[in-house]
Amino acid sequence: MTLLSIRDLTIRYERSPRPVVDTLSFSIAKGDSVGLVGASGSGKTQTALAILGLLHGKARTTGSIRYAQQELVGASERVLNNIRARRIAMVFQDPGTALNPYLRIGTQLRQVVLQHRLATGAEVNQRVIRMLAKTGLPDPQRQFNAYPHQLSGGMRQRVMIASALLGEPELLIADEPTTAIDATVQAQILALLRELRQETGTALLLITHDLAIVAGNCARTLVLHDGRLLEEGSTQTIFARPVQERTRSMLAAVREGHGPAAEFCASDRGPTLQVRDLTVSYTEPASDRFWGRSERVAVQPLSVGIRRGETVAIVGESGCGKTSLARAILGLVPARGGSVRLFGRDLSPQLRGRNNTERRNLQLVFQNPVASLNPALRIKTAIAEPLKIHEPELTAAERAERVARMLERVNLDDELLERLPHELSGGQAQRVAIARALIVRPALLICDEAVASLDGPVRQGILDLLAEEQRRSALSIIFISHDLNIVRQISHRVLVMYMGRIVETSVSRTLFSKPLHPYSRALIDCVPVPDPGVMPPAPPVTGEAPSVFARPDGCVFHPRCRYAVERCKTEMPHEECIGGTLVACHRAAELDLSPARRVS
């Protein structure tokens, strides 16, 4: 039976010439699971918002959206309010902003129950708490009274899901429900959605840019491009025999990932950068005393070397210390101990203690390129700016020449030179940020989640660009990411970090074929397999990384490790070398953690 049927849906904004959604038609049957896939800007979120009548006031919607005989396009708020939550509910992308930070979780969820008269009296709270428990929120009684910011991202998304399911909807729309979340938690959230659907028979419209997620979670797939339906069919068929060229390249982007584009040739020169016993800690107001501050260690003493032309990836869940490590290398936060040496010379732990040459040799690219560019500076000024500081002897003409050449290298049109940062797309802005970093010819580039906010081909383009630059100038790269799929493509060596420690250091290829640390294996298992024939496995780890402020005794990973033994609880494992891989696990030598061969 058809639940929702959309005919010729077109959404247009007043001032834009092109509709954001263009004569889109599809339908969803009871209990169906449909993946709506497309790059950002393809109109997938707009479609979802249109179904619930949540579009911005300036949007003009035509066509028809029918839900069980009820036309939703142009329906009154009263009609829509009876559909929302009760028939169709929605889970939004970023649970950090989608929940009201000023209200207790219980208050927000109670209101849904009250609004739709789902229960009365004491039953109201009971119902909310039961639902919170169902979504796997630990200690729901207590979390009922918590504020959103007191929960981690994954927990907040569970709350979001609970709020959507309170009204027992027949259709659940999930808009990029795991994009803002760590891979380990993503696996858990997707598993939760599958479980809950099995139990309730709710239909699912899953909106995502990641085809790999669709593979394991949706029976049918719709591919959207520029607001138009490009391709539609069973997920099996689309993965096996994609008709459209664009679908094929999207599939290639998720299936790729066999070794870095640039081969690493070990040179016998010393390392570009040598980090020895680096420690980073922060202080914050003490919570157990009235005055004073307490110290929290974000990075435990840690050593690593990076050679010329090498890409070293640092992976781990958020809060594992990977960003703190990068910032300490850059001198943005002073290291508490240890040393950072560039070409064999000690660097001052503070940025202001470093000279110009040292500074120019270490450059950084952030996750959010638009935010990292000065909004008032035109692109040409922004790219030329570092040259003024580091090569003041250049004439204006020489500078312009360098900027033009750099622009060509990062594949940007020179018509962009006159624009302001907000007039660029995400991919373009990231290219500008890279150009800015590379124009001073650094020895080491640190990319902190540099492609995390980009999707599909745009992301691929940036990764190719980095590989190309590396080939050209033997640039060393530290690539910080939580996404193993990306890491696999770009890095020569991988450091797996957990709670401020490196638990495994391995050559990239070896890590994926023969991980030695249970945590590495768990991370690998969390990467969704882009193959509808493979059933997604149960989440390999439960829970989320505890905060570095509550470091467990013994092996830091033991509370979440499925191989933990008595000894792990008390004794901290030391790094040992097994077949060229450094690993810190008591059982590394006896366990065989190689992932089963994947059918593809």
Add this chain to the structure above:
Amino acid sequence: MQQRGALRFALTRLLSAIPTLFLIIVLAFMMMHAAPGGPFDEERAMPPETAANIERAYHLDEPLPQQFMRYFGALLQGDLGPSYRYPGYSVAELISAAMLLSLQLGALAMLCALIVGIAVGVLAALRRNTPIDRLLTGLAMMGISIPIFVIAPIFVLVFAVNLGWLPASWSGSDSGSRYLLPVIALALPQIAYVARLTRGSMIEIMSSDFVRTARAQGLGTFTIVRLHALRPAMLPLLSYLGPAVAAVLTGSVVVEQIFGIPGLGQLFVRGALNRDYTLVLGIVIFYATLVIVFNLIVDILYGFLDPRIRNR
């Protein structure tokens, strides 16, 4: 742990207010003494020995730092010194006699500004870009740009003189109706500010992600405003409350003058005209303390209203 954080925050803010207050006292003291002319300069000259006697009696012959130390020492015990112009009265007595009336007026004006301003602001935000919104924002713009010393006489002219509905001056009546015109004159610019602030933050909050979530949950507009939007939309108002108190204080100086209200503002103007050093200084210090205390309260309230600040 939460309580402790909030308490610690409050204490730190309290301590940091002390140097500010001290600085204001020093500055005000120095400025008063730098002003030309003294309290006992008269058109007709005094015999020099009488002048010297008076100066000695009030310690005006001492070097400035010593005068300041004397003044500050007394201030710490709550003594603002004697008035130079109202012999027999201490400054503290004069202030406390006039204070109540002024505080009443000020509090009523602020209350009126908050209630009307928030209501207008919310309405304008919900009817954004409609004729209602444009009318309300237009009125608010007027309220902000017309100064009190223009609006107050117009009020008197229209409502008291022409229509005869309300008393034109304080002494003209002893019913509650004599509060009406001064309070409205005082409140009007504040209503406008509050309305504009509320409209702006309300629009922002209503287009936030969490309001979209609430709409997706099928909540009606009224529930969304009441439960989700009102409190965060009022947070920016809180930080305006400090400056608003200062604005109402300055406003009251003008309004009391126009309506002939024997409050603190009038006392201040008389003191300044008469070069009554200690009186003016005392009122300045009183005003400064009031403004600082309000800013302090605002900061602390902030901590309690925003859960994210509260347990940081």
